[in-house]
Amino acid sequence: MKIVKITMKAILINETDINKSVIDNMMLVFCTVIRYSFKKILNGIKISELEKMAAKKYNLNIRQAKDAVESARQTIRSQKELIKMNYDDYSKKVKAIEKILSDKNKKLSDKKKNALLSKLAKRQRKLDYWNNFIVTGTIPTVTFGRKEMFLRRCKGLITNKEWKDCRNNRIYSRGDKTKNGNPNLRVIVKDNMTFLEISTLEKTESNRAVKIQVPIYLPQKLSKKTKKINGINYRQLFLNHLQTGEAYQVEIIKKNDKYYCHITFELPETDVIYTGHNGVIGIDTNPDGFALTMIDNKGNYKWNTYLKQHELLYFKGNRRENLCGELIAQVVKIAKVYECGISIENLKFKNDKDVNSKFARIKNNFIYSKLLTMLESACYREGVELLKVHPAYTSKIGLYKYCHQYGMVIHNGAAMVIARRSYKFKESIPQILIDKYVNEKYKYKFNYYHEWKKWSIIDRNIKKKEEVKNPDFWIVNRKILLGLIV
Known part of the structure; x- marks a missing residue:
């Protein structure tokens, strides 16, 4: 059974000064334990021993200690994966430049040759840098609290308090089904109001954690005109999840004196209603939008269109995420209208080749992974069948075979090939x-x-x-x- 998770962004409201002080103290201790565990893991201490050491040293319950140690372990693991990825990318870049320079049939001017030699030297230095970590079994220096803020502190651009706030600004708790969701950061409902119940570091006489309850706002966007829910009804989705007693993880992050809660939980399994039996919409994903081409279940062309969002090329942050959501909503709505499935390419982008500056900018802004993740979640929620196919030669086949026949641009031609490939038709x-x-x-x-x-x-x-x-x-x-x- 396929499991799809979703992260909801909530916020704590109406916090008292006492609650703020308690949460800030917990963040200080939790982040300190992460840094302590990080060093101990690098020194070869076993995880099981480290969890007991951290719990005893910082007066945490074993679950809090395990969460902190796991966070440190994941940081080290991600750094090691990053080293391998960068080494592979730069080794391929070096080979690509060496191939151009060694090609006797390719005549290069002195200016071009010198530029390539300079680039080769730069890439080789980077390759040696990442290779050194692999040989020595170490990882690059990790700055807790963001390197940018550390440099600003070194230059005296921020105060010591601001720097410490960056380093100690989060609490994380994994879920546990046997404890009805989450034992340390639990969302509860009382009188149609939602609260976050936090297990503090203080103990009662019976050696149990003192708990505090802070009101939490779960997002629910109402239209001013229709008073109906716009987009995803996160609140209702999560409240339904709470009733099942399944696990969910909670992370509290302090930013600009506000406490944001990222709650991750599994989406309920839905029946697939809109399938490829009535046809398939092939989607060719591009930096500025989606090219859509629909075929029937016999592989015959029906229509094509292009959903453009130029702002995806240059907007960042929340605005870009909103644009992605609007684009995904359009696609799913079209699929539901035609009662058909959706087919996409199973693309994987790697930064392993040197390209011209224009394409590099486009590729850097190409948030394919975000679009794919959001589309997959939307199809899962709405009961739309999503099929992934191999991307080999979809654009070339569409260009030489279908573009002239149906008056399409190359992207829609590729989308038609993607749709046909989901039915396993030969081209x-x-x-x-x-x-x-x-x-x-x-x-x-x-x-x-x-x-x-x-x-x-x-x-x-x-x-x-x-x-x-x-x-x-x-x-x-x-x-x-x-x-x-x-």
Whole structure:
């Protein structure tokens, strides 16, 4: 069974000075334990021993100690994964530049050659830097409280109190189903009001934690006109989850003297109502929006459109997240209207190649992972079937086979291929392309190649013979290039 989790952003309200003091003290102790555990793990202390040591040293219950130690362990683990990823990326970048410099058939000017040598030296230094951590088994220096704020403190731009507030600004508690959700940071409902029950560090005479209750606002956006819920009804989703007694994790983060709560819980399992039996909408994901093409269950074209959001290219933060949500809502609404499923590419982007500055900016702003995660969650909630397919040659097949036929741009052509691939349809190559771009001597052998290799050969031969530098050139001049008109 597939499990999909969602994170709700709530906020503590009407906190008293006593409650603020208690929470701030807990944050100080919790973050101190994280830093203490971080050093001990690097020194080789076992996790089981460290949890007992932290609980005794800082007067925590065993669950609080385990959460702090786990947070430190995850920090170290993420750093090690980051080292491997950066090493692989820079090793591929170095090989790519060396390949260009060693290519005897490629004539390079002195200026270009010097630029590549300079870039190669820079990439090699980075590669050696990350390789050193792998060889020595260490990790880069970790600054708790953000490196940016540390540098500002070193320059005297912020006070010591502001720096300490950055270092000690969070509490984290994992959920536990056997304890009805979360034992240390529990959300409770009393008289239609919600409270966060916090297990403090103080003890009663019976050696049990003193608990405080702070009102918490669970997000629920009401329309001013219709008075109905706009977007996701997080409050009701979470209240329904509370009734099941399932686990949920809570993290309190202090920012600008406000206490924000990030509550993560599992979405309830929903029945898939809108499936591919009535057709599929293929989606080609781009930095500025979605290209949509719908086909019926026999693979025949029905319609296409492009949902653009140019602001995705340059907006950041909450505004970008809102735009993603609006885009996802449009797609799911269309799928529900046509009562069909959705098909997308299973893309994985890696920063392992040097590209020109324009594409680098676009790629840096391409929040594909966020769009994919939000789309997957929305489809799961609304009962829409989501299918993921291999992305190989979808754009090339769409360009050479479907764009001219249905008057589509390359992105919608790719979306049609994605939709057809979800039904496992084969994409045969038009005979006119085989006759013109496959050598007579290799035609017999060509028929035994894999489908994707055939399209790779056709694409390579078209670019080599016709010097097609962009998709628009092929779409406009296709009949001339194929000799259909003079």
